[in-house]
Amino acid sequence: MTDDDLMTIRQMCDxxxxxxRTLRFYESKELLAPKxxxxxxxFTRRDRARLKLILRGKRFGFSLEEIRQLLDLYEIGDxxxxxxxxxxxxxxxxxxxxxxxxxxxxxxxxxxxxQIAWGxxxxxxxxxxxxx
Amino acid sequence: MTDDDLMTIRQMCDxxxxxxRTLRFYESKELLAPKxxxxxxxFTRRDRARLKLILRGKRFGFSLEEIRQLLDLYEIGDxxxxxxxxxxxxxxxxxxxxxxxxxxxxxxxxxxxxQIAWGxxxxxxxxxxxxx
DNA sequence: AGTCACATTGACGTTCACGTAAGGCAAACG
DNA sequence: CGTTTGCCTTACGTGAACGTCAATGTGACT
Numbered sequence: 001m002t003d004d005d006l007m008t009i010r011q012m013c014d015x016x017x018x019x020x021r022t023l024r025f026y027e028s029k030e031l032l033a034p035k036x037x038x039x040x041x042x043f044t045r046r047d048r049a050r051l052k053l054i055l056r057g058k059r060f061g062f063s064l065e066e067i068r069q070l071l072d073l074y075e076i077g078d079x080x081x082x083x084x085x086x087x088x089x090x091x092x093x094x095x096x097x098x099x100x101x102x103x104x105x106x107x108x109x110x111x112x113x114x115q116i117a118w119g120x121x122x123x124x125x126x127x128x129x130x131x132x
Numbered sequence: 133m134t135d136d137d138l139m140t141i142r143q144m145c146d147x148x149x150x151x152x153r154t155l156r157f158y159e160s161k162e163l164l165a166p167k168x169x170x171x172x173x174x175f176t177r178r179d180r181a182r183l184k185l186i187l188r189g190k191r192f193g194f195s196l197e198e199i200r201q202l203l204d205l206y207e208i209g210d211x212x213x214x215x216x217x218x219x220x221x222x223x224x225x226x227x228x229x230x231x232x233x234x235x236x237x238x239x240x241x242x243x244x245x246x247q248i249a250w251g252x253x254x255x256x257x258x259x260x261x262x263x264x
Numbered sequence: 265a266g267t268c269a270c271a272t273t274g275a276c277g278t279t280c281a282c283g284t285a286a287g288g289c290a291a292a293c294g
Numbered sequence: 295c296g297t298t299t300g301c302c303t304t305a306c307g308t309g310a311a312c313g314t315c316a317a318t319g320t321g322a323c324t
Contacts, residue, residue, distance in 0.1 A: 039302050061193030081258050084251055091248045098241050109230050116223045119216050126213050171272055
């Protein structure tokens with residue numbers, strides 16, 4: 001454990017396909033908190049885990065602010081009962097949100113598959129009767 | 133069928149919880165194409181179907197431009213073989229995208245449930261041993 | 265005819281999530 | 295030792311998706 005699970009900004013960019021600007025921007029919004037060696041940023045394993053969650057959140061259309069709050073849920077660790085209870089409430093809201101999205105997503109998939117099937121069928125008919 | 137499945141902008145706003153500005157904006161981007169009675173917009177059943185898809189697309193983080201292209205998939209109807217074939221390609225890409233999202237979403241849900249379970253457990257321990 | 269409630273068209277403003285120079289520091293290479 | 299390379303900060307710019315305000319129009323009461 002030489003503590004060298006640290007990555008430069010460029011390594012991060014290559015790994016996650018983001019720009020340096022993006023990582024600095026996320027830091028400015030307190031989504032990431034890389035260490036420093038002099039001026040230079042060094043991203044930890046924790047930063048990478050968070051970035052993964054950030055990008056996932058973005059794919060689901062969450063704003064960075066929403067993501068920031070979500071991230072905090074994964075980051076309690078040493079805490080009081082009240083905070084845990086609050087966290088549970090927030091987490092359960094998120095969970096319901098996600099489950100609703102799942103339903104929505106299933107519907108979208110079904111719709112599209114139906115649409116594709118209809119297209120296939122129409123193509124078949126066209127080929128049997130090439131009269132436009 | 134008095135052709136009165138037409139809605140004013142206000143009815144649309146109330147039904148879908150959007151602002152007039154939003155509907156006009158979508159029209160300017162050619163996502164909607166309400167009829168006119170004089171100056172006033174009248175939204176058809178088709179507009180409502182499209183708006184529903186638009187809002188769903190937004191929930192999944194698609195841009196309006198992406199949504200516009202997606203909408204076209206549902207709007208072929210009278211067409212040539214080539215266009216149908218192209219549409220199928222696009223639709224299948226979308227479908228794979230959606231299915232990937234589904235996997236992603238399942239993971240997110242699993243993560244959160246795990247996190248909540250951990251929180252519950254920690255709460256139990258705290259209650260058995262109220263020594264902070 | 266008056267006025268009240270809404271709708272419409274510009275046009276400018278705003279927030280979010282970065283992009284894009286401009287200028288400086290510092291290690292590394294020829 | 296100069297310069298190229300890579301990262302840093304500061305700061306202004308940008309596109310998307312609307313918000314907001316002003317001026318105008320128009321149908322529906324009273």
